Amino acid sequence: MHDVKAFELQTWTHQQLELIENALMQWVPADTKAHLGESMRYAVLGGGKRLRPLLCLAARQSIKSQDAEWQNHDSSGHQGPVESGEPGDSYGALAMDHAALRAACALELIHAYSLVHDDMPCMDDDVLRRGQPTVHVQFGQAMALLCGDALQALAFELLTPSESLVPARIQASLCRYLSQAAGHSGMAGGQAIDLSSVGFVLSQEQLQDMHAKKTGALLHASVMMGASCSGPQAFSPTIQSAFSTYAKALGLAFQVVDDILDVVSDTKTLGKTIGKDAANGKPTFVSLLGLEGAQSYAHALHQEAQDALMGAGLKDVRALAGLADLVIKRRS
Numbered sequence: 001m002h003d004v005k006a007f008e009l010q011t012w013t014h015q016q017l018e019l020i021e022n023a024l025m026q027w028v029p030a031d032t033k034a035h036l037g038e039s040m041r042y043a044v045l046g047g048g049k050r051l052r053p054l055l056c057l058a059a060r061q062s063i064k065s066q067d068a069e070w071q072n073h074d075s076s077g078h079q080g081p082v083e084s085g086e087p088g089d090s091y092g093a094l095a096m097d098h099a100a101l102r103a104a105c106a107l108e109l110i111h112a113y114s115l116v117h118d119d120m121p122c123m124d125d126d127v128l129r130r131g132q133p134t135v136h137v138q139f140g141q142a143m144a145l146l147c148g149d150a151l152q153a154l155a156f157e158l159l160t161p162s163e164s165l166v167p168a169r170i171q172a173s174l175c176r177y178l179s180q181a182a183g184h185s186g187m188a189g190g191q192a193i194d195l196s197s198v199g200f201v202l203s204q205e206q207l208q209d210m211h212a213k214k215t216g217a218l219l220h221a222s223v224m225m226g227a228s229c230s231g232p233q234a235f236s237p238t239i240q241s242a243f244s245t246y247a248k249a250l251g252l253a254f255q256v257v258d259d260i261l262d263v264v265s266d267t268k269t270l271g272k273t274i275g276k277d278a279a280n281g282k283p284t285f286v287s288l289l290g291l292e293g294a295q296s297y298a299h300a301l302h303q304e305a306q307d308a309l310m311g312a313g314l315k316d317v318r319a320l321a322g323l324a325d326l327v328i329k330r331r332s
Contacts, residue, residue: 009322039147052222053104058319059226060100067234100229106155113151181221190214216251223247242312253301259284
């Protein structure tokens with residue numbers, strides 16, 4: 001197991017959150033027609049764990065040393081990693097850091113848009129999110145719908161700046177990961193299954209498939225997008241496989257813990273209405289496995305994620321390991 005304490009995860013997280021919050025403040029517009037920007041900023045800047053952006057930046061950090069090693073031994077004769085990040089330099093470390101920050105913010109925008117739409121009366125009909133009124137309660141249903149649409153579009157706008165800032169191959173890779181995670185085979189598809197499953201008993205395999213799409217796909221994309229902000233030979237098939245296994249296990253563990261907290265926590269701590277899934281007849285890991293069974297499953301998934309990181313062969317995956325610990329230990 002990685003020595004997360006020596007890494008000072010809290011310090012690292014604080015530094016990354018400052019970068020993320022400053023970027024979101026800059027990139028989510030305030031000055032728009034008809035106050036649309038006001039609802040967008042309300043949805044995005046009103047708090048949240050920022051787990052997806054953190055996973056993205058942690059994955060980027062973990063592969064940096066691998067990127068540097070490849071640049072030290074590339075066939076072009078260049079000696080040493082490029083640090084300048086000059087426009088047009090596809091492999092500059094600063095350029096890749098900038099690409100990862102854009103990816104991190106795009107992930108948070110997609111997550112925020114999904115929450116805005118999921119909270120609406122036609123979906124889950126929730127009135128509380130992160131301890132405050134949901135967007136449709138605060139701004140009305142029509143504006144909430146437009147807010148979600150605008151956030152989704154803005155996410156892809158962030159991923160496709162001038163090629164002088166982010167190489168075209170990186171832009172294409174990031175857009176592919178994010179669109180697949182958000183679409184019919186990912187988040188939207190999982191939500192559709194969720195809505196159609198109310199009142200039905202699902203097998204564990206069916207429940208896992210639903211949440212692998214609804215929740216897990218975006219968490220998986222977070223890791224893969226961060227790692228793909230690298231030189232083409234740094235993100236090797238071995239690392240891709242290890243990171244994919246880590247991310248899939250973590251995404252499922254996140255949902256299992258979410259189901260557990262919906263039973264053992266309270267509305268004030270979670271910042272959202274608890275017990276709604278059970279009241280609405282929605283299948284959960286707790287209803288399927290029991291509370292102890294769900295807790296045991298969450299810990300098994302956590303171990304699977306950590307084992308995958310150990311097999312990646314990278315010098316430093318402590319941030320990713322620490323975030324996996326936070327997912328399991330979280331109380332909100």
